[in-house]
Amino acid sequence: MIVAVASGKGGTGKTTVSASLASVWPSPVVAVDLDVEEPNLHLFMNPAISAQEPSYIEIPEIDDEKCTRCRACTDICQFKAIGIFGEVVMTFPEMCHGCGACWTICPEEAITPGKRELGQILSGRSGPSAFVMGRLRVGEAMSPPLMRDVKRHLNGGSGYAGRDIIIDAPPGVSCPAINAVMDADVIVLVTEPTPFGLYDLALAQQAFAPLGKPMGVVINRADIGTRDVYDHCQKTGLTILAEIPYQRDIAEAYAKGRIIAVAVPSMRALFETLVGQIKTLHGQPSMAREVQHA
Amino acid sequence: MREILILSGKGGTGKTSLTAAFAHLASGHIICDLDVDAPDLHLILQPENRETEHFLSGHEAIIRPDDCERCGQCADACRYDAIQGDDPPVINPLKCEGCKLCVEICPAKAIDFELNHCGDWYRSTSRFGPMVHAQLFPAEENSGRLVALLRQQARAMAEAKGLDLILSDGPPGIGCPVISALSGTDLAIIVTEPTVSGRHDLERVLELCTHFKIPAGVIINKCDLNQEQAEGIEAYCEEHQLSFIGKLPHLTAFTEAMIQGLTITEFSSNGVRESIKTIWDNILKLAAPKPVLDRAADD
Amino acid sequence: MEKIAVSSEGPDMDARVDPRFGRAAGFIIIDPDTMAFEYVDNGSSQVMAQGAGIQAAEIVAATGARVLLTGFVGPKAFQALNAAGIRIGQNVDNLTVREAVQRFQAGDVPVADAPNSRGHRS
Numbered sequence: 001m002i003v004a005v006a007s008g009k010g011g012t013g014k015t016t017v018s019a020s021l022a023s024v025w026p027s028p029v030v031a032v033d034l035d036v037e038e039p040n041l042h043l044f045m046n047p048a049i050s051a052q053e054p055s056y057i058e059i060p061e062i063d064d065e066k067c068t069r070c071r072a073c074t075d076i077c078q079f080k081a082i083g084i085f086g087e088v089v090m091t092f093p094e095m096c097h098g099c100g101a102c103w104t105i106c107p108e109e110a111i112t113p114g115k116r117e118l119g120q121i122l123s124g125r126s127g128p129s130a131f132v133m134g135r136l137r138v139g140e141a142m143s144p145p146l147m148r149d150v151k152r153h154l155n156g157g158s159g160y161a162g163r164d165i166i167i168d169a170p171p172g173v174s175c176p177a178i179n180a181v182m183d184a185d186v187i188v189l190v191t192e193p194t195p196f197g198l199y200d201l202a203l204a205q206q207a208f209a210p211l212g213k214p215m216g217v218v219i220n221r222a223d224i225g226t227r228d229v230y231d232h233c234q235k236t237g238l239t240i241l242a243e244i245p246y247q248r249d250i251a252e253a254y255a256k257g258r259i260i261a262v263a264v265p266s267m268r269a270l271f272e273t274l275v276g277q278i279k280t281l282h283g284q285p286s287m288a289r290e291v292q293h294a
Numbered sequence: 295m296r297e298i299l300i301l302s303g304k305g306g307t308g309k310t311s312l313t314a315a316f317a318h319l320a321s322g323h324i325i326c327d328l329d330v331d332a333p334d335l336h337l338i339l340q341p342e343n344r345e346t347e348h349f350l351s352g353h354e355a356i357i358r359p360d361d362c363e364r365c366g367q368c369a370d371a372c373r374y375d376a377i378q379g380d381d382p383p384v385i386n387p388l389k390c391e392g393c394k395l396c397v398e399i400c401p402a403k404a405i406d407f408e409l410n411h412c413g414d415w416y417r418s419t420s421r422f423g424p425m426v427h428a429q430l431f432p433a434e435e436n437s438g439r440l441v442a443l444l445r446q447q448a449r450a451m452a453e454a455k456g457l458d459l460i461l462s463d464g465p466p467g468i469g470c471p472v473i474s475a476l477s478g479t480d481l482a483i484i485v486t487e488p489t490v491s492g493r494h495d496l497e498r499v500l501e502l503c504t505h506f507k508i509p510a511g512v513i514i515n516k517c518d519l520n521q522e523q524a525e526g527i528e529a530y531c532e533e534h535q536l537s538f539i540g541k542l543p544h545l546t547a548f549t550e551a552m553i554q555g556l557t558i559t560e561f562s563s564n565g566v567r568e569s570i571k572t573i574w575d576n577i578l579k580l581a582a583p584k585p586v587l588d589r590a591a592d593d
Numbered sequence: 594m595e596k597i598a599v600s601s602e603g604p605d606m607d608a609r610v611d612p613r614f615g616r617a618a619g620f621i622i623i624d625p626d627t628m629a630f631e632y633v634d635n636g637s638s639q640v641m642a643q644g645a646g647i648q649a650a651e652i653v654a655a656t657g658a659r660v661l662l663t664g665f666v667g668p669k670a671f672q673a674l675n676a677a678g679i680r681i682g683q684n685v686d687n688l689t690v691r692e693a694v695q696r697f698q699a700g701d702v703p704v705a706d707a708p709n710s711r712g713h714r715s
Contacts, residue, residue, distance in 0.1 A: 008332045010466045011306010015491065037467035038303055038495040074651065078353065078394050080644020085654035085677030092669060095644055099393030100373050138501045141438070141470040148374075171305045171466055172331040174436035178388055195552050196310065196334040203332055207432030210388075224549050255520040257490035352642040392642075409640070439642045446616075478710065 001282055002165045004184035006208070008200025010171035012190045013220035013244065016254060018168035019044040020261035021278075022129050024271045030160045031126065033133035034180040035170040036119060036146045043257050047131035049124040055134070055149040056115035057098040060091050066110035073102035073111060098145060118146040121153050130160055143176045151183065173200075173207035181208055186282045187215045188241065193225035198232055205236065214281045218274065221246040241277040242270060295452055296581045297445070297479045299328070301464040301472065302486065303495030308515040309485040311548050312570070313463040314338040314557040317422045319574045323459035325420060326448045327427035328475045330413065330440045335463045338557055341418030341425045349413040349428065351439050353392040355385050361404035368396035368405065388433055413440055417447065424451055438474030441465065445475070468502045476502065481581045482510045483539060488523035496527065500536065511537035511580055513573060516544040537580055540573035597623045597697065598658035598679075599690045604632035610693050612664025612686035615646030621690045622656045625698060646670030654679065662693045662702065671708035681705045 005018045015033075018041055022031040033041035060073070060082060067089055074082045081096035082089070093116045103111035119136040134150040136143055154160055169180035181187050187208055191201040201217070208215060217233055222243035233240050244250070244260075244267075253263035261271040300316070302309040314335060317325045327335040357368070359382040368385075369377040376389035377396065385396070385405075397405045412435065415428035426448045428440050448460045462479075465471040476482060482503050486496040496512070503510040512531050517524045524541065531538040551561035559567045600617035602609045606628075611617035616639050623630045633656060638648040646666070650673035653661055661679050664686030674681055682702035685693040696702050 009305060009334070010302075010332075011304060037469050038498060040304075040491040040494060043490045043494055076394055076398055078392055078642070080641065080647040083647045083651050083673050085650055085673055085679075088654075088676045088678075090673060090676050092644070092647060095647075095669075097391055097393060098373065099391060099395055100371075101393050101395035101398065104371060104395060105398055136468065138468060138498055139473075139505050141473050143467075143469050172436070173432045174331045174430055174434055176436075176467075176469070178433050182388065194549050195337045195555075199334060199337055200332045203432055210433070224546070226553055251519060254491075255487075255489040255523060350640065437642050 001186065001279075002167065002184045003186050003188060003278055004167040004169050004181040005188045005190060006169035006177055006181050006204060007171055007190045008173050008202075008204035008207075009191065009197055012192050012197060013218070014171070014190050015040045015044065015168050016220070016260060017188065017190050017218055018166055019259045020267065020271045021275065022126070022166050023259050023261050024268060025164065025166070025275060028128040028130070028163055030130040030132060030154065030163045030165045031168070032150065032154060032165060033168045034147050034150060035168055036134035036136040036143050036150070037170060037176070039133050039135055041168045042122075042131070042133055044259050045126040045129070045131060047124040047126040049122050051124065052120055052122045055118045055121050055146050057096065057118050057145045058100065058113035059093045059096040059098065059116045060102045060111045061114035062089055062091060063110045063112070064089060066108045068108055068110075070107060072105050072107060076101045076105060094141070097142070118142075118149065121150055123153070123157075130163065143170065144179045147176065147179045173203045177204075178207065181213070182211060184213055186278055187211075187213050188218055188278060189215060189238075190218045190220055191229055192221045193219055193227070193229040195228070197225070198229045201229065202232065205238065216241040216277065216281045219243045239277075239281060241281065242274040244270065295449065295458045295460065296481070296583065297460040297462065298481045298483060298577065298581050299462045299464045299475055299479045301475075301482055301484050301499055302466060303468065303484065303499035304486070304492050305466045307485045307487045307492060308548060310334045310463050311338070311552060311558055312485055312513065312515070313461065315559040315570050316461055316574050316577070317420070318557045318559045319571055320422070320459060320461055322457050323423055323461050324448045324452045324455075324457055325423055325425040326444055326460055326462040327425070328441050328444060328462045328471070329465045330428040330430045330444070330471065331436050331465065333427055333429060336425075336427055338552060338555060339420040339422065339425060340555060341416070341420040341427070344416045344418045346414050346416055348411055349415050349440050349443065350409050350411050351437065352410045352412065352435060353394070353407050354387055354390055354410050355392070355394070355396055356406045356408060357383060357385055358404045358406060361402050363402045363404070365401060367399055367401065371395050371399055410434070415440065415444060415447070417451070424455065426451065436471050438470035441471050441474040468498055472499070472502065473506070476506050476508055479508055481577070482508050483513060483577055484510060485513045485515055486527060487516045488514055488520040488527060490523070493523060493527060497530075500534070509537075509580070511539040511577065513539045514541040517541040518543040539576045539580070540569070542569060542573075594625045595659035596657055597625055597660045597662060597694055598653045598656060599623065599661075599693055600663040601632070601690050606630060606691040607689050610662065610664060610686050610688050610690055614661070614663045614666045614670055615649045617649065617663070620653060620656070622658055623694055625694065644669075647673050650674050650677065660697070662697055665710035666705070666708050667710045668708045671705075683709045
């Protein structure tokens with residue numbers, strides 16, 4: 001089973017929930033941090049990293065002598081990674097999306113794939129869990145290519161076979177978030193009972209509903225706001241899987257980088273129950289809900 | 295004209311709530327919400343008189359099943375695994391990158407390439423001044439182009455109205471949208487929290503600011519959550535010659551104000567309001583124009 | 594004398610210089626010997642999700658112009674124009690196209706050696 005822990009709003013507690021779930025899961029899991037722009041899962045799970053590899057995207061390299069300036073490449077490139085100015089041919093590697101269109105259509109075979117570094121993929125172990133994360137190079141604009149490469153690494157690893165996977169997703173509802181949740185069997189949306197939390201939860205529901213996965217909600221800092229989030233979940237048929245109270249000891253443990261299911265006694269039981277709730281959700285038929293977004 | 299961008303790297307530090315408070319305290323400014331993925335600023339500022347514009351960007355490839363010869367070349371060529379099935383094959387819009395390769399190579403020319411209406415953007419008025427904001431439709435690519443467009447609009451509005459400050463609520467992370475928000479701005483203010491995560495993400499977003507040569511300042515929110523971490527961040531600012539703008543303790547007023555649709559400075563008593571005003575004054579001092587011939591991006 | 598390209602808000606010499614290069618409405622291409630001119634539309638760059646400056650540089654290079662007058666040029670477009678051997682006069686916004694050309698011919702527009710815009714990522 002693949003569980004993706006996501007949210008519309010940032011800072012609701014995705015990493016808190018992911019790390020705690022991994023720590024109480026009844027069988028050894030693969031914990032995966034797909035928030036490659038700002039990965040935090042390793043700060044809590046403290047993995048022993050045994051492998052680190054750079055991740056690359058393929059970009060065009062043009063043989064100036066073979067190139068006839070026919071412009072087929074610059075005409076097809078939707079991202080302006082190639083420009084021809086009079087006789088001068090230039091590539092703009094940072095613009096490239098790695099689609100391969102240019103070298104596929106070049107009639108002179110003048111273009112070959114070079115590479116641009118996207119970031120790093122790190123893997124190792126944290127207790128019984130396997131651990132994988134992507135870390136985007138600072139200055140690299142796109143996260144989905146690195147996310148795809150992390151997923152490729154996961155699919156290729158025999159050490160991961162037969163294990164449940166817990167994915168810590170990036171916040172938001174655009175491309176990076178979709179990339180993180182699209183392969184999951186269950187999506188857990190973490191929110192907080194505030195106006196921002198509610199608005200972004202509704203956005204996330206709308207964004208992920210077409211994927212047709214069962215979705216449930218964890219309400220974090222459950223007592224700081226209003227009942228609106230609860231009412232919304234009821235109205236739209238979103239199961240509330242767990243409520244984490246706002247408690248000073250939880251916040252302090254989090255601030256220090258502790259996994260709350262380990263550091264705070266009452267939290268272990270809460271997360272064990274959550275595991276059960278997630279498994280139940282997985283067993284149910286998936287329903288895509290139409291959400292009227294305010 | 296000065297552009298001040300409020301960032302956080304990590305979500306949930308109070309960036310949007312503080313931007314709203316600064317919008318209240320500032321004068322002669324345009325307000326810009328550059329978090330086009332999950333915008334929240336409008337929930338406090340409640341803008342009105344909304345003029346809506348469509349945002350069209352990028353393309354989507356769509357196969358015409360009647361013309362498709364089922365040769366499978368498109369699926370073979372696609373590097374994003376976006377084409378599934380074979381009778382007829384179907385392009386998954388969530389995976390389609392809009393690269394046009396399949397459109398080009400299809401022997402039957404059976405693939406359309408349509409411009410994508412991927413969001414809307416708005417010019418509005420709020421109780422604190424004109425506002426420019428947007429909403430990307432869920433699951434769309436957030437390439438930063440919409441962010442760039444909003445900034446361009448904000449600058450045009452500021453010029454037209456004779457205003458000289460643009461205050462922007464920035465996107466989270468360090469990817470395309472943040473890069474688009476950062477390039478050419480005058481000052482980045484990073485709102486962080488004294489936690490292991492907050493510190494980690496702060497350092498990454500600061501690295502990005504350095505990369506783009508944007509001066510940066512730091513605010514610690516919820517500073518009483520962990521004394522050691524808070525001191526660590528202040529020391530970090532000093533070591534790296536970053537401006538430490540100020541700090542605030544954890545305040546339930548942030549949530550209470552949000553629930554009432556008020557900025558924390560409208561909601562709170564003098565003590566809190568004064569602390570935030572001091573922080574804002576520090577920001578303005580830092581943002582004040584220096585005698586350098588440096589013109590803002592307007593492309 | 595070499596042709597001059599000016600980013601323009603409209604299709605004639607009395608239009609205002611478009612301060613943007615990459616997403617300019619279009620370009621007026623002038624033969625300074627005769628003052629004959631043509632307008633080249635830049636709509637295809639405006640709709641690009643990214644790389645408008647690079648596309649605009651291609652459009653200008655294709656006209657054969659050897660000088661560009663405009664308001665702001667970002668770093669990628671600057672790189673491209675330089676590679677094409679096109680000299681760039683920046684900061685001539687707030688003038689009409691005609692005025693910009695006259696100023697250039699009078700020797701009052703310095704050739705840029707660095708972009709005056711930090712540009713966008715795209």
